[in-house]
Amino acid sequence: MTYEHGRDLHLTYDPGRGYWHFVLYIEPPIGPGSGLNSGKVIETCTSRYAAEWINRLTPCDPDALHVALVGKADAPSLWHACVYDDPDSPSAVARDGCVCWRTFHDPVTWLPVAANHYRTVSGNHENWRHHTFTPLALPEKERLERLIIDHEAHTIWVRTDQGTLHFLPEARGVGYSVGYKGGGPAELARMIEKIVKSDGHEVTAGTSRGAPNEKVLSWVSSKAADRTQELRLDHLKLLCRTGTVV
Numbered sequence: 001m002t003y004e005h006g007r008d009l010h011l012t013y014d015p016g017r018g019y020w021h022f023v024l025y026i027e028p029p030i031g032p033g034s035g036l037n038s039g040k041v042i043e044t045c046t047s048r049y050a051a052e053w054i055n056r057l058t059p060c061d062p063d064a065l066h067v068a069l070v071g072k073a074d075a076p077s078l079w080h081a082c083v084y085d086d087p088d089s090p091s092a093v094a095r096d097g098c099v100c101w102r103t104f105h106d107p108v109t110w111l112p113v114a115a116n117h118y119r120t121v122s123g124n125h126e127n128w129r130h131h132t133f134t135p136l137a138l139p140e141k142e143r144l145e146r147l148i149i150d151h152e153a154h155t156i157w158v159r160t161d162q163g164t165l166h167f168l169p170e171a172r173g174v175g176y177s178v179g180y181k182g183g184g185p186a187e188l189a190r191m192i193e194k195i196v197k198s199d200g201h202e203v204t205a206g207t208s209r210g211a212p213n214e215k216v217l218s219w220v221s222s223k224a225a226d227r228t229q230e231l232r233l234d235h236l237k238l239l240c241r242t243g244t245v246v
């Protein structure tokens, strides 16, 4: 079931103590530290899809999900100011460089996002790397309309019939890629088969792990797949039948 903020998080207020109680219940699939969703990093790049996703993020204070996202070594830095706000911040380097973190949530999925600032002293190099989790499924009642191969951001996106953009749900430890023979293209080929079989409805993390459709795998592993392109559901169906998208 997809988590929905407002429906699944019930807060109770204790006026005697002056704070809100809530319980965050998660089920790690293997053991402590291995739970939650697959991680994702979006580097500074020219991708219009990455820009669309970054632009919708909402700044917020760090919370437990951000701590789980960045890990305990970086967790204290989530509360340190950027050099632009405080040159004497613990995350500032010589009052000009910076290695701070900024925290956000994605208002569509409520997944945490933590952006790591890297600025050298004098500012010759400066970028932000956005860390987040990939979703386990699309929002309920939404269906894949387009699968987007994003060469610039090295990412596979989904545009749903509601027009929203999501990372293609992925199982932890298994990523997607295109343009060569390997595990990433094989997983994407299996996911395309799964999407086509369910007519765009079952876009959930994980595949059967069996041998993928040879026609799909051959195209996904080829140079034809290794460029930014949007594939409608009927393109994906054609790919499963014929091994080509045109």
Ligand SMILES: [Zn+2]
Residues within 6 Å of the ligand: 081, 082, 083, 084, 098, 099, 100, 101, 117
């Ligand atoms: Zn900074």
